[in-house]
Amino acid sequence: MNxxxxxxxxxxLLSAYLDNAVTPQERQLVEAAAAQSADVAWRxxxxxxxxxxxxALPEVPLPRSFALRVEQVQELPAxxxxxxxxxxxxxxxxxxxxxxxxxxWQRFLAGWHAFxxxxxxxxxxxxxxxxxxxxxLLIGGAVTNVGGMTPTGTMATAPMSAPAAEPExxxxxxxxxAERAAPAVGPAAADGEAAPxxxxxxxxxxxxATAYVAxxxxxxxxxxxxxxxxxxxxxxPMAAPDVPGLLMAPGGLGMGGGAEMGGGGLGGDRAGGAPxxxxxxxxxxxxxxxxxxxxxxxxxxPSPGEAAPQAAARMADAAADEITxxxxxxxxxxxAAEPSPDVAKRDDSVVEGAPSTPAAVALVPPAATHQxxxxxxxxxxxxxxxxxxxxxxxxxxxxxxxxxxxxxxASLWWRSRSRRxxx
Amino acid sequence: MWSQRKPAPAAxxxxxxxxxxxxxxxxxxxxxDLNAFNDLVVKYQRLAYSxxxxxxxxxxxxxxxVQESFIKAYRALASFKGGLFKSWLLxxxxxxxxDALRARGRYVTEGIEDEANRDDEEGxxxxxxxxxxxxxxxxxxxxxxxxWLELGIRALPPDQRLVLLLCDVHGYAYDEIAEIMGDPMGxxxxxxxxxxxxxxxxxxxxxxLLPAGLRPKHRQ
Numbered sequence: 001m002n003x004x005x006x007x008x009x010x011x012x013l014l015s016a017y018l019d020n021a022v023t024p025q026e027r028q029l030v031e032a033a034a035a036q037s038a039d040v041a042w043r044x045x046x047x048x049x050x051x052x053x054x055x056a057l058p059e060v061p062l063p064r065s066f067a068l069r070v071e072q073v074q075e076l077p078a079x080x081x082x083x084x085x086x087x088x089x090x091x092x093x094x095x096x097x098x099x100x101x102x103x104x105w106q107r108f109l110a111g112w113h114a115f116x117x118x119x120x121x122x123x124x125x126x127x128x129x130x131x132x133x134x135x136x137l138l139i140g141g142a143v144t145n146v147g148g149m150t151p152t153g154t155m156a157t158a159p160m161s162a163p164a165a166e167p168e169x170x171x172x173x174x175x176x177x178a179e180r181a182a183p184a185v186g187p188a189a190a191d192g193e194a195a196p197x198x199x200x201x202x203x204x205x206x207x208x209a210t211a212y213v214a215x216x217x218x219x220x221x222x223x224x225x226x227x228x229x230x231x232x233x234x235x236x237p238m239a240a241p242d243v244p245g246l247l248m249a250p251g252g253l254g255m256g257g258g259a260e261m262g263g264g265g266l267g268g269d270r271a272g273g274a275p276x277x278x279x280x281x282x283x284x285x286x287x288x289x290x291x292x293x294x295x296x297x298x299x300x301x302p303s304p305g306e307a308a309p310q311a312a313a314r315m316a317d318a319a320a321d322e323i324t325x326x327x328x329x330x331x332x333x334x335x336a337a338e339p340s341p342d343v344a345k346r347d348d349s350v351v352e353g354a355p356s357t358p359a360a361v362a363l364v365p366p367a368a369t370h371q372x373x374x375x376x377x378x379x380x381x382x383x384x385x386x387x388x389x390x391x392x393x394x395x396x397x398x399x400x401x402x403x404x405x406x407x408x409x410a411s412l413w414w415r416s417r418s419r420r421x422x423x
Numbered sequence: 424m425w426s427q428r429k430p431a432p433a434a435x436x437x438x439x440x441x442x443x444x445x446x447x448x449x450x451x452x453x454x455x456d457l458n459a460f461n462d463l464v465v466k467y468q469r470l471a472y473s474x475x476x477x478x479x480x481x482x483x484x485x486x487x488x489v490q491e492s493f494i495k496a497y498r499a500l501a502s503f504k505g506g507l508f509k510s511w512l513l514x515x516x517x518x519x520x521x522d523a524l525r526a527r528g529r530y531v532t533e534g535i536e537d538e539a540n541r542d543d544e545e546g547x548x549x550x551x552x553x554x555x556x557x558x559x560x561x562x563x564x565x566x567x568x569x570x571w572l573e574l575g576i577r578a579l580p581p582d583q584r585l586v587l588l589l590c591d592v593h594g595y596a597y598d599e600i601a602e603i604m605g606d607p608m609g610x611x612x613x614x615x616x617x618x619x620x621x622x623x624x625x626x627x628x629x630x631x632l633l634p635a636g637l638r639p640k641h642r643q
Contacts, residue, residue: 015616050623054591060473067461
């Protein structure tokens with residue numbers, strides 16, 4: 001069809017054709033044009049589809065009933081209108097027609113019920129039961145695993161010696177000024193990036209803090225104001241050299257004392273070179289030092305008035321950290337017990353399960369100003385909780401079975417819904 | 424899934440008249456029986472609200488317009504001299520809606536782009552009840568198309584929107600629409616064709632939502 005013929009077929013004509021509002025001649029014209037021109041045919045068909053979509057438009061639900069009440073019609077001024085000849089008969093409210101209009105919540109519930117009531121209800125119920133069973137098994141397994149990991153050992157028997165540790169802490173906190181000024185960075189710190197860091201509120205002079213600490217360590221290190229660089233101090237009185245399997249965060253938990261590295265941490269699996277400066281005899285065993293490549297922050301000694309509680313807190317933290325990793329104490333209990341939130345920033349493997357202040361303080365023996373011995377540090381036996389070995393495989397199998405049953409029944413129920421649609 | 428209705432006849436050959444039950448209700452209402460009038464309210468409130476909602480595009484405004492329309496109808500019931508009560512009632516609803524649009528300051532021909540960009544937070548898009556036979560994917564597609572269609576209707580100018588609603592949504596004939604709107608039939612046909620064309624072009628902005636027959640094909 002040529003262009004001029006198409007122009008005769010306007011959208012208005014096509015629209016009227018759809019509504020049978022055309023003359024016979026117009027109808028023939030439209031039908032001929034649609035047969036010869038794909039453009040006309042598409043325009044006609046698209047308009048037809050549009051009208052059909054409008055026919056299928058869902059109804060707008062009523063928000064409420066609009067039935068009139070007596071008070072609504074009695075208060076109306078009737079100017080210019082002819083009022084009803086008879087007097088109004090107030091109808092009792094009960095007889096007034098009212099269509100209960102479902103609220104949005106009711107509509108949602110109606111749709112919800114319609115969705116779930118479709119298909120084979122037996123399969124639906126079976127899927128629900130299997131899902132519930134699976135969830136019960138899952139939760140039960142989780143509870144079992146949590147309860148199975150309980151620490152044992154002599155930790156609780158350690159006396160609460162935080163006050164007793166104060167004299168030692170005070171001693172640690174009295175730095176000779178010269179030593180304090182010494183660059184307390186050992187080889188480890190020397191190897192590392194040197195960025196002077198000072199904890200907030202620390203009484204330091206420029207240059208006192210000399211070591212760069214890795215980001216994950218600085219928070220922990222910041223709290224551990226080393227009283228003296230090189231001063232005799234029991235390095236990590238909470239250190240338990242004999243404790244096997246202790247896992248420490250990178251950089252460890254630098255404990256105070258001559259460990260310029262911030263105590264070098266009690267990283268059991270980390271060998272670090274002895275930090276420079278200070279009496280090596282004061283240093284913890286090498287295995288518990290931070291590695292040479294890990295620098296720790298060295299804080300200037302706190303003021304005497306602050307030393308005791310701060311040191312006690314730090315020592316408590318260190319004790320808590322070393323009695324850790326293989327326990328299953330919830331992290332939130334750890335955080336609640338920690339004197340400082342910075343502990344949580346350390347490696348999770350360290351922090352997790354670390355009971356903090358009360359028990360940790362209890363573990364602090366009277367500080368000795370010499371190399372720790374076994375007598376000074378009660379061995380802490382941290383035994384992993386006994387897993388419920390016999391029950392685990394069965395539990396896992398049950399859980400898997402529950403999951404499979406849930407999927408199976410749910411799939412069958414869904415298919416039954418589809419079949420009822422097509423069938 | 425979709426309800427299909429045959430298109431309404433362009434012009435009814437027989438003058439419409441009020442059904443007998445409506446006539447009885449009107450007579451009772453004229454005697455002062457409010458319950459009789461409420462029978463008419465219950466019968467036509469869904470139609471009135473549907474038109475008012477799609478005209479005013481908000482639930483509150485539509486509810487107010489419908490309530491006011493029924494009160495006006497009750498007051499003016501004595502002036503109903505015959506014909507189709509539904510059309511007479513709907514004319515009151517339409518006029519009330521126009522009054523509301525004028526008061527709102529939006530009784531102007533708005534561009535389809537302006538309507539489409541307006542963020543209608545109060546608007547409600549009617550959704551059909553969930554069809555238990557359709558899959559969630561089909562339900563989502565249907566709701567998306569329905570929503571898109573509602574937006575397209577809202578994007579039309581009020582006059583074209585009303586004609587489209589009365590004819591293609593509620594099935595009124597041309598002459599009934601002309602009576603309701605108080606316009607000539609030729610004006611009604613013209614507005615209707617423009618409304619359908621605009622709506623089709625609006626829908627074509629989202630061809631993936633459309634049925635195959637509505638999607639553009641190679642046009643010569």
